[in-house]
Every structure is written in structure tokens, then in C-alpha cells.
Amino acid sequence: MSRSPRVTAADPYSATDGGWTGAMRRRAVGALPPEKLLPDGQPAYMASWIYVLGVLSVAALIVVIVSGGLLALKGPAWWTGSATGLYINSLHLWSVELFMFFMVIHLWGKFFMAAWRGRRATTWITGTVLFLGSVGTAFTGYLVQQNFDSQWTAGQARDGLNAVGIGAYFNTFDFGQMLMWHSVLLPFVLILLTAWHLLLVRRRGIVPPIDATDPAGQPPPAAAEASAHHRDEEQ
Amino acid sequence: MGRRSRPAAVPDPAAFPTRPYDLLKEFTIALVVVALLTGALAAVFSSPDENPVTLASWSRADAADFTTTAVAELGGTSGTAQYGPPYNHTPDAAQKLGPLGLQSAAGVRIPVDTANDLVLRPLRDSPEPGTVTAALAAWDSAPAARHQAWTTAYSDALAKAPGGDPAKIAGGDYGPVPALTTRLLGLARSGALDGELRSGGKFYQTDYTRPLLFLADGSYLESLARSQHLGGDQWGMMNEVGNFPGQAWVWLFAFWYQIDPFKSSGNSDALVWGLMALLSVILVLLPFIPGLRSVPRWTGVHRLIWRTYYREQRQAGHARHK
Numbered sequence: 001m002s003r004s005p006r007v008t009a010a011d012p013y014s015a016t017d018g019g020w021t022g023a024m025r026r027r028a029v030g031a032l033p034p035e036k037l038l039p040d041g042q043p044a045y046m047a048s049w050i051y052v053l054g055v056l057s058v059a060a061l062i063v064v065i066v067s068g069g070l071l072a073l074k075g076p077a078w079w080t081g082s083a084t085g086l087y088i089n090s091l092h093l094w095s096v097e098l099f100m101f102f103m104v105i106h107l108w109g110k111f112f113m114a115a116w117r118g119r120r121a122t123t124w125i126t127g128t129v130l131f132l133g134s135v136g137t138a139f140t141g142y143l144v145q146q147n148f149d150s151q152w153t154a155g156q157a158r159d160g161l162n163a164v165g166i167g168a169y170f171n172t173f174d175f176g177q178m179l180m181w182h183s184v185l186l187p188f189v190l191i192l193l194t195a196w197h198l199l200l201v202r203r204r205g206i207v208p209p210i211d212a213t214d215p216a217g218q219p220p221p222a223a224a225e226a227s228a229h230h231r232d233e234e235q
Numbered sequence: 236m237g238r239r240s241r242p243a244a245v246p247d248p249a250a251f252p253t254r255p256y257d258l259l260k261e262f263t264i265a266l267v268v269v270a271l272l273t274g275a276l277a278a279v280f281s282s283p284d285e286n287p288v289t290l291a292s293w294s295r296a297d298a299a300d301f302t303t304t305a306v307a308e309l310g311g312t313s314g315t316a317q318y319g320p321p322y323n324h325t326p327d328a329a330q331k332l333g334p335l336g337l338q339s340a341a342g343v344r345i346p347v348d349t350a351n352d353l354v355l356r357p358l359r360d361s362p363e364p365g366t367v368t369a370a371l372a373a374w375d376s377a378p379a380a381r382h383q384a385w386t387t388a389y390s391d392a393l394a395k396a397p398g399g400d401p402a403k404i405a406g407g408d409y410g411p412v413p414a415l416t417t418r419l420l421g422l423a424r425s426g427a428l429d430g431e432l433r434s435g436g437k438f439y440q441t442d443y444t445r446p447l448l449f450l451a452d453g454s455y456l457e458s459l460a461r462s463q464h465l466g467g468d469q470w471g472m473m474n475e476v477g478n479f480p481g482q483a484w485v486w487l488f489a490f491w492y493q494i495d496p497f498k499s500s501g502n503s504d505a506l507v508w509g510l511m512a513l514l515s516v517i518l519v520l521l522p523f524i525p526g527l528r529s530v531p532r533w534t535g536v537h538r539l540i541w542r543t544y545y546r547e548q549r550q551a552g553h554a555r556h557k
Contacts, residue, residue, distance in 0.1 A: 042256040043248045045544040052265070059265040063273050080284060089284075090277035093479075097276075098269060100484050112536035114529075116522035118245030128519045135484055142472070142482065148285040152460045153472045155451045163330040163504035164512075165341030168321035173448070176441025205248035209541040210532055214246040 037202050046206050050113075053106035054201070060099035061194065065187065067092040072183055080146060089145075096138055107131055115207045123204060126197040133190050140182035143172055154178075283476045285463075288456055290432070290446060294423035297455045299399030301423060304453040305416045306393065308349040310386025313452040315349050322347040322448075330505035337505065345444060350382075353449050354419055357431035367418045370411030377410065385410035467492055487511070 018025065070088045071079060079085030107127065116124035142153045154172040161167035171177055286292075294301040307313035319328030321344045329338035347353075355374070358367060374382065389409040396404040401417065422428040432445040450456045460466060463476045473489040475481030491497045491507040500506055522528055531537055538545055 038258055040255065040257060041253040043251040044254045045251060045541055046256075047254075047543045048540045050540055052261075055262055055265045056269060059262065059269040060273075062266060063270055067273075086281060086284060087277055090280070090282040091273055093282040094276035094280070095269070095273045097480055098273060104484060109540065111521075112531045112534060113540060114531040114537070116528070121522040124522050125519055128521075132515055132519075135482075138482060138484070145284075146287060147283070148287050148459070148463075149283060149476055151287050151447060151450065151456065152465050154447060155456070156465075156467065156472045160504040160508045162318075162321060163338050163502070164332065164508045165320075165337035168341035168344040171321075171345060171442075171444060173444040174442045179441070208246055208248055208251065209544050210537045212246060212251075212544070214250050215252065216250060217246075 032199065032203055036205075039202075043206055043208070045209050045212070050105075050109035051206075053102050053109060056102040057099060057106050058194070058198070060095055060102055061190075063095035064092065064099050065191075067095055068183065068187070076144060076179055077146060092141075096141065100134065100138065103131055103134065113207060114210055117207055117210075118204065120200070120204050120207055123197060123200040126193055126200060130190065130193045130197060133186060133193065137182060137186040137190060140178050140186060143178040144175060144182050146175070280479070283479050285476045288450060288459065289426070290423045290428045290449065291426040293450065293453065293455050294420055294428075297453075298420060298424075299393070299401070300453050300455045302401050302416050302420055303390065303393050303399060304449065305354055305419050306386050306390045306412060307452065308353045308449065309355075309412065309415065310383060310390065311350060312386070312390070313349055315347060315353075315448045315452050321345045330502040332502065332505040332509040347445070347448060349448075349452075352445055353432065354415065357422060357428055358415060358418055360431055361422055361427060364418070366414050370414035370418075373411040374415065381410065384408075385412045389413065389416075468498065487514070 067088055071085070071092060074082075074085065079089040110124065110127065139153075139157065143150050143157075158167050158172045161170055161172065170181075290301075304313065308316065311317075315322055317325045317328055319325045320338050320342055323346065324343055329336055331338075355371065358371060363371070377385075385408070388407050389404075389412045392404040392407055392409070393399050393401065401413065401420075419428065422431065429446060432449065433440050433443060457466070461469065464474050465471060465476070470486075470489040471492060473482055473485050488507065488511055491510060492503065497503045497506050517524065517527070
């Protein structure tokens, strides 16, 4: 007996409809229902200025990308001979300084919160890789300024890169290669990592305070606290 | 017992009392504040734009250093000529990370023959006066030992000449070296050498390896950098020209170069990069490292971050015991 194709409007969240696309939609909605993705409430313990540093980092990253895009519109050498270009370049430089400043404080804040607890290790890992990737991206930015700083930084860095074999493939003296890394490859990875990091934050929620217990349950007995602490940090 | 069936040690955030929170409003305010702050910083402080050093500007400003460097490139005694991988196969030049010879393992992937690539080929590719044609022929017909003798003698004579001025050196057997380096200096001063080294026979070119290697082998570029506190022992590339903040986030990288055993080691770069790679892995994998992952609990900084929560918990505890 052959099955006739369904033509009626199916329940978009039905457990079987939609093939691969439907399965992906169900999985996405299950992991991140709208109220989790765009919450209008947060746990009351989220009450510190340190929490602002995450959103400030994202805001600064957007200014970095927009100012970098404006520089890209006119080509890499434009800013060196134009007052407007110099200002756009300055926007790019100072947004990077702010981005790194906000991100470093955000990172330290999350460290002191032990924010990897409660199955949030991947969130921590994506965040730290994002930080390291941002250092590399900023570094390549210094190499493509086409000024004295670029020349000197390229010479200083190539010794380190050559000493561990990376310089044979990543030539800081090759302006074209560095420009592609700075404006294409690294930003692509950073934007993907940022999106993944933010989705993980939304999915797992804001990590509760260290030693916090479920408000509906009983506090752990004193004798069991040590093992509870261990589990806390492990998960 | 499997990990999944273990009771959750960290409670679900959804189980806690909540407060109103407007995610998009917070993000919009943050974006406006950061954009305005960036605009103000850019308007007040601008950004550094110190002109690059060219072979032309170098040769005009310090002909002695240019000539000394050109002789070293010709004689194979410059920093690049003796660098090892990825430029050449100089024995024992590659750095090692303990037993690991990563520099050697990567191989010579950017081959540079300093005499030919930085001196002789640019001379041949330019219109040659008769004296230079003869000098090139004399160089080509001499054995390597003779090349070495000429360049060593000329290099020593330059070091002894007042101000390193090629016009004031004592007489000696320097072969065709003075004619070659004098012509190269002329090409550099005219600006032609910048183009010669960059083009590599192509019309479109974005690779500055050769001119930058030549510049890096001289002492002029470094003296400018040191005057701008950019030397390796001055916290190097963490700084930027003038009073601009630079890459403050690479302070830990720069720090290792300031202390022993790194700063005095022949393998300093490999050691520092190896150490930073290890520290980076530790940072990324911190949640899985016993002891280190407990540091936040020991420091007690979390009690400051969540002070409102802990105060309310204490008050609730006191109320229960009354």
C-alpha cells in the first residue's frame, strides 16, 4: 500500500512532519524556545554591573565590524591619504580597544563566577577561543595598516611565528595574505563563534551563584557539601 | 552511575525568582553608548599613522647603514642570510622547543638567497652602467671564497671609515663590491629599488617579504623603533608609536621576553610561544582541570558579584532560625 502525500496544514511542531527540515526546526525550538531566546525576565541573582560587560563586548564588536566594513569599501590604502579615512580608521582602532577591554573584564568576571558550572563548559570554551581569536585578528589588523607600526610589528612577530614553524605558512611580511586573514577568514570564524557563544548563553541560562541551591528544594546537608562542591565545578 | 542520571548540582536558573529584563533594550542602549564613546575617542585621539620606512628614505637618511647592510646581504652574513628556515638552510640556526625542532620541521618555504634576491638581481634588472656590468661579471666569475674575502674586507673597512662613509674608506682589495653597492645605493635613493624588490617580475604584487627583510637586516629601522619604545626589551609590539595604547592584551607575551631564562636564551621565541600555547590551552580547558577550576571559590570574588543574593540568603536563614 502506498502512502499519499499529505497536503493538509501539518502541526509545525509535530514529532514526525517535515523531514530533515522539520526535525531541525523541532530541535532548534526545543533547545531554544522563543521565551529563552529573547527573554523578558532574568533570575533575580543577576544583579551586578559585571553582567553588562557581555553585551558591551557584543556592541563593541558590531562597531568594529561596521567600521572595518567602511574601511573595506574604499580599499586598504584609502585611510592613509584621507581625513575622512583617518577618522574611520580611528573608529576601527578605538572600537577594537573597547572591544578587547570589555571582553577581558567579561572573561575575568566569568572566571570568578566559575561560569562553566552546570553544563556550561562549551560556553566557556567558545568564549576563551573567541578571546584568543580576537587577539589574532587584532594582530593581523596591525600588520595591514601599511605604516611604520605594521613594518615593525611584522618583523617582531615573524621571529616568534618562525620559531614554532607557523611563519613558513603565515608570512607576516606578505601584506596580501595578512589582509585576507584580517578581513575575511578570522572575522568569519569570530562571527560564527560569537553566534554560537550567545546561543549557548541563552540555552543554558545565567549560571546561578556558587553554592546556590534550588529554591524549591532543601539546602544540601553540611556533610554532603564537599561532594556537592566537587560536582558543582565538574559539571 | 552514568553522568546523565547524576542529580544536577547546579540548579536550573528557571527555578529562581525572576525580575523584569528587556534584552533588546539593554543591547540597543549598549550599542548606542559604545558607538558614541568610540566616536568621541576617535575624534579626540585619532589613530597613529607614522609613514613607513622605504628603502629610498632609509638610504637617503643613513647611507652608511644601507651600504653596510647591502654588503652583508652580498656576503651572506646578514640576519636573513643566517636566519635558517623558512628562508634558508643555515645549519643550527633554527630555534628549538626542548627536543622539538618545529622551525626546521616546517622547512624552507620562503626561500631567499640574499646576495641574488636583494642585491645582484635588482642590479641586473635595472639599466646597467658599464662599470656595473663589469662588476657583475667579475662577481659571477669569482669563486665563493673570493666573494667572502671581498665582502669581509669591505665590511671591515666600512666599520673603520669615519661615519661608515663609503667615500672615506681606506684602500684595499674589495673586488667589485664597492661598484655593486654604490650602484645599489643609487637605485635605492632614486626609489627604484623599492619597486625592484617588490615586483618579483609580476605586475600585481602584495608580498613585501624581500624589502622588509632588507629593512629588518639594517639597524636604521630598529633605531627608529627603539626611539618609539617598541624594542623587544621595551615590551615590544604591545606598545605603539607615540602614546597610543597599542595591543595591551598581549602583555603576557611581551612579559616573558623581559625576564630570564627567556630573554637570554637562544631559543627565546620558541620558548615564549610554546609557553603561551600551553597557557592558552589551560585557559580554554579550565573547566576540566581539578584545582584550577576551584580557584574562583577560593578567591571569594563571587561573594562580591552575587552579594545581594548571598545577603538575602543569610537573611532568609536567620528568619528560619527565629
